[in-house]
Every structure is written in C-alpha cells, then in structure tokens.
Amino acid sequence: MSLKTRISEDVKQAMRARDKSRLSVLRQISAAIKQIEVDERIVLDDAGVTAVLDKMAKQRRESLEQYTSAGRDDLAAQERFELEILGEFLPEPLSEEELAALIDDAVTSSGASGMQDMGRVMGELKPHVQGRADMKAVSAAVRARLNA
Structure with missing residues (x-):
C-alpha cells in the first residue's frame, strides 16, 4: 500500500x-x-x-x-x-552506525577528498537518508568526516 x-x-x-x-x-x-x-x-x-x-x-x-x-x-x-x-508514516530512523557507514560509502564512491566535494557527497547520500535522518545532522557528520 x-x-x-x-x-x-x-x-x-x-x-x-x-x-x-x-x-x-x-x-x-x-x-x-x-x-x-x-x-x-x-x-x-x-x-x-x-x-x-x-x-x-x-x-x-x-x-x-x-x-x-x-x-x-x-x-x-x-x-x-x-x-x-x-x-507513523516516516521510515525507521537510521542508527549512528548505519549513518556513519552510509557516509563512508558515499565519500568512497564519490571520490571526495575535501570540503569542496561536500555537495557531491550530500547528493549521493540524500536518497538513502531522506526521512530517516535529520539532514542537518547528516550535513554536520559529512563535514566532520571530510575535515578529518
């Protein structure tokens, strides 16, 4: 349905x-x-x-x-x-570990090397996390990952 x-x-x-x-x-x-x-x-x-x-x-x-x-x-x-x-209508939220794994996969698959690639990483992540995680928190996590 x-x-x-x-x-x-x-x-x-x-x-x-x-x-x-x-x-x-x-x-x-x-x-x-x-x-x-x-x-x-x-x-x-x-x-x-x-x-x-x-x-x-x-x-x-x-x-x-x-x-x-x-x-x-x-x-x-x-x-x-x-x-x-x-x-009730949104999908099950992602756990911290699941989100970290998705971010790592997106960074690897997009070939991101720094902050200049953040848009590409977020574009790849959005379909997978839409409705399952707060995009503000996702953005902060991606920023932290790319700065590391």
Whole structure:
C-alpha cells in the first residue's frame, strides 16, 4: 500500500473514530501533499511523499524547540503530537552506525577528498537518508568526516 493510500485510509479511520486532533494532523498532511502535486503538476510517489513528510517533521521539530525555549508548553505539546503522527508514516530512523557507514560509502564512491566535494557527497547520500535522518545532522557528520 502506498503512503498516500495509507494516509487516506487513516483519515477515514480518524473520521469514523471521531478523533478530531488526529484527523486535523492527517488533513494537514494530505493538504501538503496535494499542494505540491497541484503546484508542480505531478503525482508524488512514495519518495516524494516521504520528502514532504520529512519537511513537515523538520518544521515541527524547529517549532517545538522554539516553543520549549519560550516556555509555551501547550504549543510544544501540540507540536510533539503532530510529530508523533508524522513519525507513523516516516521510515525507521537510521542508527549512528548505519549513518556513519552510509557516509563512508558515499565519500568512497564519490571520490571526495575535501570540503569542496561536500555537495557531491550530500547528493549521493540524500536518497538513502531522506526521512530517516535529520539532514542537518547528516550535513554536520559529512563535514566532520571530510575535515578529518
């Protein structure tokens, strides 16, 4: 079952269960996917949907950080809830060891020798880590690896 179909089925289940908070988040996800499809006149596959979900999760993490530092626990709780729902549709996160192995493989296969090759390494890594790791953390790890 594709991700879009799973999301659609979960919307229906939330409607039947009268779970308004979950339904709201699922509708936000559906709207974001449809917005991309309409704007770019394409039909998103699972990889595209994962990219949209990853972007939404990143936004929620940043908002959560800001709300927590501002002492807005009510808004932080809502962001945590939305992140939890988004996490249901994202692939399993990579462990530190798996990420390090992927970075080593990308550096080796791209022939990277220094920081000037970071774009090439990130380009090779992105399809493998999209939705499974925070790209900010991946970028920092690649930078550290290339500077070593």
